[in-house]
Amino acid sequence: MSNIIQARYAWLLSALFLAVSFLDLAVYFYEFTKGAVVPKYVYYAFATLSAPLFILNIKKLLYFCTSRFFLIFLLLSILNLIYALAGGMHDNELLYIGITRLQYSLLLLIFAFLLTFFQIDKLYSVYFILSVTLVLFQIVDFVNPGLFLPIGTDGITVGRAGSTLINPNRAGESLVILSVLSMFFVKKKFRIVLLMMIFLGVYITFSRSSLLALAMVFFLSYYYNILSRQQAYFFVFIAASIVMFIVSGEAVFNLLSKFIGEAGHVNVMNRIDLFSSLSLQDYSAIERINLIQWSIAYFLESPIFGHGSGYTSIWVERVSTHNQHLLMLVEYGLLGYLIFISFLYFLFAHFYSKPQLDIEKVLLYLILFFSIFTHNMLDSLYWLVTFALIARKARLY
Secondary structure, three states, X not given: OOHHHHHHHHHHHHHHHHHHHHOOHHHHHHHHOOOOOOHHHHHHHHHHHHHHHHHHOHHXXXXXXXXXXXXXXXXXXXXXXXXXXXXXXXXHHHHHHHHHHHHHXXXXXXXXXXXXXXXXXXXXXXXXXXXXXXXXXXXXHHHOOOOOOOOOOOOOOOOOOOHHHOOHHHHHHHHHHHHHHHOOOOOHHHHHHHHHHHHHHHHOOOOHHHHHHHHHHHHHHHHOOOOOHHHHHHHHHHHHHHHHHHHOHHHHHHHHHHHHHHHHHHHHHHHHHHHHHOOOOOHHHHHHHHHHHHHHHHHHHOOOOOOOOOHHHOOOOOOOOOOHHHHHHHHHHHHHHHHHHHHHHHHXXXXXXXXXXXXXXXXXXXXXXXXXXXXXXXXXXXXXXXXHHHHHHOOOO
16 A cells, blocks of 8 residues: 555545544434444444554554653553553443543544644645534524434433534534634635634534633634734624623523523523623532532542542532543542643643744643533543644644
């Protein structure tokens, strides 16, 4: 197999895996087929199809295995394996979570190795296509709730679009990441159109963290001159309109009630109350504050090694930490947290020595922002492939 054919084959597999990751197609088809198509079969197929590239490029593989990126996620994989075996003796769910994270880490490393066969800019158009696709899916899901999956499916929230990602918060995260990645492909004068399109898809998730993250992307894009001055003025106008839209939210959502229903109307109105009243007294916000306190207490019980991979899924709280840093501290202790932080440090060290890499900096800030609001970075393929893409840009492998 010639180098050109290998490069094209690696690109095709990478593009397909990006689609599976950012649209969460493996999990979606599992729910859509009512369990007939198990996600692991999709992942096994990806690994099997990638195998020839590993076999034909042993030297390249060995070099990849000496990279900082590989070593960081190898260490996390080893920790997951140890915790899975140890925790599995007491709880099968801990075994399942540990093995799942181990599998995800292996998928991440396979994907990262594929990226070494071609220039990463060959994927720029794929980011844009996925952005448009997911926005369209979101709109369809909002105006036709229950079309993608029946209402009542685990993860669906009435009144909030999640499309193929099912959970609206995950859909918002995926869209905001794609908004930054797509800017590599879209010319400067059209980037404001891209971001406003993404805003529409994110807004109907009613995910507050995703809306705040997208606002941060706008601001940083102006600061780093990714957007023109005229586009920045347009953004100020749109931002002011958004504020008015939120302040008048009840009247607006009364008009939209035919799409989201009475239950969805109440759900959404409770969520936008944070923006309209600047109050942290809704249930979700109070829960997050309580989780911070609980997480610190659990971390102090076992600060070095943590309680084990998956522990926050079985603890006494209703949900996990909603914060990646707290999850790492509670489950992996300082040992695992230092591994995670070292990855972020290597990214910072590279991009701040390269002033021309402004879009990459926005993506890095986005990772840092979301790490405060989500605990799913090691459990979501769209986050893991984002790590691989930005690490490739930072020459960590």
